[in-house]
Every structure is written in structure tokens, then in C-alpha cells.
Amino acid sequence: MSHHIVEAANIHYSYPDSTAALDGVSFRIGHGESVALVGENGAGKSTLLRHFTGCLFPSSGMLKIDGGVVEKKNLPAVRRAVGMVFQNPDDQLFMPTVFEDVAFGLLNMGVPAAELDGRVMAALQTVGAAHLRSRPPYRLSQGEKRAAAIAGVLAMAPDILVMDEPTSNLDPMSRRRLITLLKTFGHTKIIATHDLDFALETCERTIVIHKGRVTADGPTVEIFNDERLLTASSLEKPMSARAWPQNRLKTS
């Protein structure tokens, strides 16, 4: 039985051109937690996300997922455990029809043909996109593309859902649908986002990253109420939190 835990221990990473992107990142995300990963552009969020799917490996330090270290020989297991929704759905959708795209991951997992239809349609229904099944992805709207991309990942039944800027390019209604949808998921969720209102609604915990380091890690409400911390990390108090009294909650 796996425990759907993500554990980072002092991860450092430098790109080949020696830009240091991660400078000692540590955290532990437990089973079923929803965690927002926030930070300014270039803070290291995307670099960190790439570690979760084993597209990058730490220069030093260790990343454990489901109890196993993320390294080359564990990649198939890691990629089965982690479902990654990319920032740009156009990078993710590439099969000729939505149905085939959602089926892509399942076929790679070796799901038998008899089960395929049911699992694909179940995933599409979850995101409210069953009617798109035979449409070519490049003809869909941004919101529909996002839904199809999420279905493609959900179909694989990952333990941990990782999303990169899931609300970018979404209209308010699609964004609202996504929030409602995410709230129904029992997965461990890690969501990198600049949409702090969205983070506030979907994640009870927030990790702030600034210049490759974790500068804060705690309940979302507390972190978003700490204006000094937010300013220092090039962030801004979310709109929906503006009405809060200053230091309504004690920050740690």
C-alpha cells in the first residue's frame, strides 16, 4: 500500500548553463493534502515540478514519491503515481481525437481493450467533456482543452495530481468549474499557480518559493495574510483576502 507522500530533502538543482534554480528545497506533503506552490516568475516552481515527473533529477538532495526515491530506474513507477497537467494543454494533447488522447496514457499502462472505453468515458464525464470524445483537440476552446488534458491524466488514476498554472487562459466560468472539480478530488494535489484566489479556494496549505528556496510553508490563510512575506516574495494579497482585518490570524 503506497501512502501518496511527496518528500523533498534539501534539493539543489542547477541548469547546465549553471543557473541555480533550486537552492535547498525541503518539504513533506502528506496523503490527500492540497498544496499550492506559489512564487514569482522564475522562482523555481516549474523546475521543481519537473522533478516530480523525473524529467529533471536533483543535483544534490533527494526527492521521494510514494516512499521511493525519484531516480532513473524508478521512473515508470513514479510516472504512474504522479499525474502531471501541463501549463499549456497544447503541449499535452496530440492524438487525433479527444478519446484517443485520453486513452493514450491508459494504453501505455497496458489497460486491456475491454476496459478502455469505460475508463476513458468515466474520466471525460468527470471533467464534463464526454461530448467532446470524437473532436480533434486542436479545434477545442482553451477551457475544453484544459478539461481534456485533465481527463487524460485522471484516466490513469494517479495517486498524486500535479498541476502547472491550471487557471491560466481560462474564462471565469471555466475557472469556477475547475475549482469545483478539484474540490471533489481525493488525490494528493500540488498546484503551482499565480492565481492566489484560486489557491485560497482549493488548497489548505501553501508553500512559498523565492529564489529557489522555500520561504514559507503553512496554512494558506495565514500565509496570504502576511503582507510582508508576500511582498518580499513578489506576491500580492489575493483580492478575496483584502477584506480580512490585518493580522486576523497570528502568523508564525
Added chain:
Amino acid sequence: MSELGASLVDIGYMDTLAAGSTPLHRLDPRAKLLTTALFIVAVVSFGKYEVSALLPFLLYPVYLAAEGRLPARYLFKKVLLVSPFAVMVGIFNPFFDGGVLLRVGHLGVSGGWVSFASILLRFLLTVSAALALLALTGINSICEGLLRLGAPRAFVVQLLFLNRYLFSLAAETENMTRARALRSAGKRGMRFGVFIQILGHLLLKTLDRAERVYRAMLARGFDGHIRVTRGYKIGRRELLFFFCWTALFALFRFVNLPVMLGQAVTGLLK
């Protein structure tokens, strides 16, 4: 939509066509691949002045398009799109090969013109057959079929990604040319220096994008195989398709039917 964007959607239309459900669509891709390969070999194996013997081969692409309910106009337009290449190959033949080869009444037709016609006809045959194959099968199934026929994996994966990245390349190009046009103050054309800059930049951006696409595929367990939902089975229908066409191609290749037909008709008239 810009011209480029429109033609991009047009390429994607091939995939939409491939999702059809006629018996030809359901045929195992290997049968279609091998038959089309044989067809192409038969067509290109004729001598350079051959025209009449090539005509019966038109049956194959016409059959594929008709049986597979493919839009003939669309396919023909795609053939025209690449035709400048064939024209370039043959256009100088009439100048270099002036010997009279054929007499129609008092009019002499030079060997150059005959070989040019032959090149165009072969081009029409092979390209339309290949396009029909693509529209009936889809690139993913073709690649899987190639793999099962024993084609080297490195080659097949290259082909797969060539198709996949074509879309990202076109999308990037469209964005960049539009961005340039909007800031070019109504000037048309592009300075050479700017063109070089854009080209270099385009390459880097496309590489970046290709990497993201590849990462997204890896994240969903891609291992060099594109698995398709359609089953693969060489059955009676596949064998029938393959052998009937092979027999016909052999007949067309070794017996010049139009000439025979012409002789028979003139024989009757005598």
C-alpha cells in the same frame, strides 16, 4: 484565420478522415502499407518515356478514394500543393531532349515532352496513393504498422515526431509572423536580416516546445510505442486486398492494356 493556420487545420483534417469507419479504414494498416508500397514500386519501375502503360494504375488511388469515401477535391488540392516539386524535376526535359519520339498526324512530339508527361503522371499516381493511404489509416496506425512490419524503431519514432512537431512548428511560425506583421508598419516583405533572425529564433522556440511536448508524453508513460485503439489482425479481407491488387499491379506492369485495347479496336475497324 491566416493562410498558415488554415493549412494547419487542413493537415489535421487528415486525422479526422482517418477516423472513418468504411471497410477500407478498418483494414489492417500493414495490408494497406504493403500494397501501396508495391504500387509505388510498380509505377516508378517503368522506362522514362512510358505514359500509356501508367494509365491503368489510376484505378488504385481512385478505388481508395471512392471506397474510403474520401473527399476527392480535398485530396486533389493536396496533390496540387506539392506539384511544383514534380514540375521542377521535369520542366527542363523538353529543352534537353529534343529528339522527336512520337508523331500525332504531322505534329512531332519530342522525347522531352513525353518524359515530362510521364514524370507528372507518376507523381500524380504515387502522391495521391500515399495521401489516400494516410487519410484512410492515420499517421499513428501507419507508424504502428511499420513497426510491426519490422521497420527500425528509430526510424518510425522519427516519422511520428516529424508529424507531431509539424503542428508545433506551424503554430510557432504563425505566431511569429503575425507578431512581426503587426509591428512592421504596413510594410510588406521582410528584410533579409530580419528573416534570418526570425528563422533562428523560430528554431530555438520550436526546440523548446518540442521538449515540452516530449515531456508531456513521457509523463503519461510514453515508451516509443504509440498504441492505437484499433485492433490489428491479418485476416481474409487483408489477404484478399493485398493479393488482388498485387495481381492487378503485375498485370498492369507487364501487359500494356491501353495499347492492347487500342490495337483491338483498330483491328475491329479494319
